[in-house]
Amino acid sequence: MGERTRHLVAALTGLGLGLAALGPGLAPGFVLSYDMVFVPDPAFTSMTFGLTGVVPRHVPSDAFVTALAAAVPADIVQKLVLLAIFVMACTSAASLVPSRRLLPRLAAGVCYAWNPFVAERLLLGQWALLLGYAALPWVVAAAARTDEPGGTRRLTRTLLPAAIGGFAALTVTAIAALTVALVSGRPRGGLRVAGVVGALSLPWLVPGVSRAGGVPGEGTAVGLFAARADTPFGAAGSLLLLGGVWNGETVPSGYGAPVTAAIWLIVVVGALVAYGKWGRGLPWWRGAAVAGIAGFAIAGLGAVAAPVLEGAIGLWGGFAVVRDGQQYVAPLAVVVAAGLGLAADRAAEARWPGVAAGAMAAPVLLLPTLAWGAAGELRAVRYPDDWARARQIINGDPEQGDVLVLPWASYRSYPWNHGRRVLDPLPRYLHRRVIVDDAVTVGETTVPPEDPRSVRLAPAAKTGAPPAAMLRAEGIRYVVVDADTGSIRPEGEVAEMLRGPDLVVYRIGGAASAAGDGVPVAPVVVGWGIASLLVFWSIPAPGTTLSLSLLGSIKPRRPDDRRRTP
Amino acid sequence: MRIAIAALVGALLATGASFGAVQLANASQKDPVIKPLYNYGSR
Numbered sequence: 001m002g003e004r005t006r007h008l009v010a011a012l013t014g015l016g017l018g019l020a021a022l023g024p025g026l027a028p029g030f031v032l033s034y035d036m037v038f039v040p041d042p043a044f045t046s047m048t049f050g051l052t053g054v055v056p057r058h059v060p061s062d063a064f065v066t067a068l069a070a071a072v073p074a075d076i077v078q079k080l081v082l083l084a085i086f087v088m089a090c091t092s093a094a095s096l097v098p099s100r101r102l103l104p105r106l107a108a109g110v111c112y113a114w115n116p117f118v119a120e121r122l123l124l125g126q127w128a129l130l131l132g133y134a135a136l137p138w139v140v141a142a143a144a145r146t147d148e149p150g151g152t153r154r155l156t157r158t159l160l161p162a163a164i165g166g167f168a169a170l171t172v173t174a175i176a177a178l179t180v181a182l183v184s185g186r187p188r189g190g191l192r193v194a195g196v197v198g199a200l201s202l203p204w205l206v207p208g209v210s211r212a213g214g215v216p217g218e219g220t221a222v223g224l225f226a227a228r229a230d231t232p233f234g235a236a237g238s239l240l241l242l243g244g245v246w247n248g249e250t251v252p253s254g255y256g257a258p259v260t261a262a263i264w265l266i267v268v269v270g271a272l273v274a275y276g277k278w279g280r281g282l283p284w285w286r287g288a289a290v291a292g293i294a295g296f297a298i299a300g301l302g303a304v305a306a307p308v309l310e311g312a313i314g315l316w317g318g319f320a321v322v323r324d325g326q327q328y329v330a331p332l333a334v335v336v337a338a339g340l341g342l343a344a345d346r347a348a349e350a351r352w353p354g355v356a357a358g359a360m361a362a363p364v365l366l367l368p369t370l371a372w373g374a375a376g377e378l379r380a381v382r383y384p385d386d387w388a389r390a391r392q393i394i395n396g397d398p399e400q401g402d403v404l405v406l407p408w409a410s411y412r413s414y415p416w417n418h419g420r421r422v423l424d425p426l427p428r429y430l431h432r433r434v435i436v437d438d439a440v441t442v443g444e445t446t447v448p449p450e451d452p453r454s455v456r457l458a459p460a461a462k463t464g465a466p467p468a469a470m471l472r473a474e475g476i477r478y479v480v481v482d483a484d485t486g487s488i489r490p491e492g493e494v495a496e497m498l499r500g501p502d503l504v505v506y507r508i509g510g511a512a513s514a515a516g517d518g519v520p521v522a523p524v525v526v527g528w529g530i531a532s533l534l535v536f537w538s539i540p541a542p543g544t545t546l547s548l549s550l551l552g553s554i555k556p557r558r559p560d561d562r563r564r565t566p
Numbered sequence: 567m568r569i570a571i572a573a574l575v576g577a578l579l580a581t582g583a584s585f586g587a588v589q590l591a592n593a594s595q596k597d598p599v600i601k602p603l604y605n606y607g608s609r
Contacts, residue, residue, distance in 0.1 A: 034607070124607075228609055247607035409604030421607065443608045 001102065007091055009102060010109045014090025017113050017364075018083040021122070023372035025082070029380035030075050031373075032422040034250065034411075036125025038078040039429040040383065042066045049524055050207030052433055053517035054451045055216055057167050059204040060528075061128040062428065064164045075380070081127060088134035088161065089113035093334065096137045097341035098282065101348050107360040108341030111271070112137065114363045116230070116243035116255060117333050119370040120326070123250035123377055125422070132162030132169025133330045139173055140291070140334055143180040144284035146189035156196050156538035163200035163531070167208075170201055171321050172295075176331040179294055180287030199534045202527030210519045215317045216450045222309050224442045225324040226302030231261040235303040239296060241268055242333050244303075244326045247442075249421070252369040253377075264366045267359075268336055275339030278346060288338070291331035299325040299332075381417050386500030387429060387482075393497050393505060394478055395431050401477020401511030402433040402453075406488045408461040410437050414483065416502060426480060433514070435476070437461065452517045468492030468508050475514030479506040 025031040030038045042048075048063050050056025068077045093112030094105035113134075121130055138158040145151050155177070162173035174197040181189035198205075209215065227235045227244035230251045238244035238256075241264055245251065254260075279285045301309050302325045312319040322328065340359050347355035369375040394403060405426050413419045427434040435457060439449040449455050457474060460466035468490050471479065478497075479490045481504040490506055498505040 224609070246609060248609050249607045407604065411604050411606050413604075421605065440606045441604060442606050 001100075006100075006102060006105060007095065010091045010094035010105060011087050013094075013106055013109055014087040014113050015083060017090060017110065018086030020371045021086065021114070021119075021374070022079070022082055022378065024376065025373045025378040025380050026079055027380040028075060029382045030078060031082070031378050031380055032125075032417050032425065033123060033378055033420055034125035034247075035423055036127055037423050037425045037428055038065065038074055039425050040074050042069050042074055042428055043431045045431055046433065046518065047427060049528075050204060050211075051518050051521060051524060052451075053211045053213070053453070053519060054438065055211070055213075056204045056207045058128075059166055059207065061131075061164055061166045063203075081131070082122075085118075085127065085130045085134045086113050089118070089130075092135055092137035093337040094341070096141060096282075096334070096338045097345060099341070099345040099348075101345060101356075103348055103353070103356045103360055104341045104343075104345035107344035107356065108337040110360050111340045111363045112333060112337035114367060114370060115333060115336075116241060116252070116367065117326070117329060119252045119255070119367060119374060120230075120243060120245035120247075120250050122370075123252065123374055124245060124247055126168070126327075128165035129168045129172070129327055131165040132173045133333070135159075135161035136173055136176060136330055137334050137337070139177050140180050140284050140288050140331070143177040143189065143193055144184045144186070144287055146181060146192045147186055151189075152192050152196065153538040153540070155193065156200075156534055159196060159200055160535065160538075163535075167201075167204050168321075168324075168327060170197060172327055172330050173197075175295065175298070175328070176288075176291040176334070179291040179331075180284050183287040183290045184283065196534065200531050202531045203524075206523050206527035207519045210523060212452050212517050212519075213450055216320065221320070221440075221445075221447045222302050222306050222313065222323055224445055224447070226306060227299055227325045228303070231256040231265075232258050233261065233265065236300050237265070239299045239303075239326060239329050240332070241265060242329055242336065244299070244329070246324060246326065252367060253375050254369045255367060260366050263362075267340070267362050267366070271336045271339035271343060273339070274343035274346070275335055278342045279338060282338075288331065288335055292335040293332075295328040295331040298322050298328040301325055377420070379418060379420075383425075383429070384416050384500070384502040386498065386503040389500070390480060390498055390503050390505045391430055394480075397477070397507075399477060399511070400475075400513070401508070402435060402475050402514055403430055403478045403480055404457065404461065404466070404471060404476045405434060405436045406461060406466075406479060406481045406490075407464065407484050408437045408458065410440060412483055414502070424482065426482060430480075432478075453514070464488045465491040468494050472508050472510055473512050475512050477508055477511040479508065480504070481506075 042065060044066055046052050048066055050059040065077055090109035090113040094109035097105045097108045099105060135158055142155040142158040146155055159173060162169040177193045178190055181193045225246045227239050228246055228248065229235045229238045230243045231238045231241055235244055302323060344356040344359040373379055405424055410424060411421050412424050413421050424436050427436055435453050437449060438451045438454050440447040449458060460470055469492055471490060481488045485504045494506040494508050497507050
């Protein structure tokens with residue numbers, strides 16, 4: 001079997017896993033879950049590029065989706081992106097196992113594409129983070145080979161999914177790549193990684209640092225987003241098992257039961273031992289191990305040493321990036337997957353095919369509730385007709401003015417979305433500047449808003465009846481109420497443009513010009529230009545494709561390589 | 567024979583009645599989400 005065929009089988013396995021995981025989410029419509037917001041016919045607006053002054057966490061992933069949606073319906077784009085995560089994750093992890101046997105490679109691929117990390121982050125709707133996660137094994141391999149001819153270009157290509165994912169995906173990936181490059185004894189490689197990551201970060205970095213509010217950092221939220229135990233082994237044990245997401249509602253049903261969690265612990269520990277024992281000949285072995293340990297330490301910081309993290313955030317708000325700790329166990333997932341593949345390879349070599357097959361099947365058997373849309377949690381829904389009518393009215397209006405969304409809260413549990421929580425989709429659904437509450441409430445605690453306009457409007461909006469005169473002065477032309485439609489209404493002279501069971505639209509005449517909280521456009525354009533040039537530079541000459549060059553980035557082990565392994 | 571037919575008809579009626587009762591109960595149930603919740607989740 002040729003190398004390409006092996007990659008193809010791994011990709012098809014990943015596709016099968018993706019189809020199994022998404023299940024009812026593949027029906028026509030959109031899967032809306034927590035941070036996962038896709039809308040029909042998205043448009044390029046100033047928000048897409050982070051020009052409105054909000055924290056640009058959605059840059060450039062929203063631009064990527066909007067560009068794809070110009071050619072393919074947006075609900076299809078969502079399904080393709082989600083399936084691509086599984087395909088890339090399985091293929092990239094499989095390529096790390098230096099074996100000509102298929103089963104060990106698939107064991108690594110399946111483990112990396114189907115584990116608690118993927119399940120919990122998928123339920124939390126963090127598809128952009130998962131894009132970076134899916135390509136991380138390629139990045140790890142490429143970061144250890146930056147000094148080879150074409151090494152920097154290869155590294156840039158492997159970083160592309162994380163760059164599309166944006167802020168969180170690139171941060172997690174950058175930490176792993178830098179660690180691998182430096183630990184592999186390549187200081188120049190570290191510089192190259194830093195340079196490439198820096199350039200690819202510009203689309204979100206430039207609007208992020210030039211926004212009026214600066215870099216946000218709320219130290220009090222450390223406790224909210226710290227890793228939590230979702231197995232009987234505590235927060236640290238849960239992180240070791242690649243789970244431990246902060247949100248208790250996004251743990252797959254049934255995960256963490258004592259028996260299955262104990263078996264999964266044996267699998268993970270066995271994989272780590274196998275990695276330590278049989279992976280030493282691999283160029284990225286030490287770097288990935290250190291990245292895994294470092295990631296694990298960062299992941300546990302909020303849970304184990306919260307005051308340290310709070311103090312660090314107090315010194316510089318940028319440290320808030322490690323607040324949501326669990327996402328940093330991604331490099332550990334690479335190590336676990338590679339270790340499982342190595343163990344399966346040894347088992348196959350010892351003519352224990354049952355053990356090798358068991359290693360491949362274990363992640364799925366121990367986490368069956370990721371299947372079928374995480375046991376029915378991820379379902380495709382259609383936006384109500386009221387929403388389409390509201391968009392028609394608001395987008396068709398030539399008058400200037402922004403949109404205020406009520407009730408004043410960032411997340412919704414719409415009945416038409418089966419009550420599943422989701423970030424309010426209206427800022428993406430409408431093609432105007434939409435002001436929503438961007439404060440985040442977890443349980444009884446609220447993290448303050450970051451958008452300067454939200455901060456200004458919050459006191460009035462919280463009442464549920466903001467005065468129309470005040471909204472007019474703030475440049476608001478429309479108020480859209482997308483929940484509790486019977487009890488919330490702006491006070492004063494407003495025209496009711498639409499009333500439906502799911503949405504009400506009010507118009508306020510004579511909206512003033514909005515205060516300029518936006519970021520300067522020119523530096524953002526330059527940032528996009530530099531990042532785009534780097535991407536174009538990295539793409540190989542005609543005759544090859546990006547996917548093939550990614551797949552071909554990992555050389556198979558030669559038969560005599562085993563002899564060098566102690 | 568008549569007893570067998572009666573038993574069959576009785577079984578069919580009972581099946582239909584129970585099926586109808588379940589359908590009616592399901593149809594009369596409201597959506598479990600009565601009030602919008604605004605949290606980002608809970609720990």
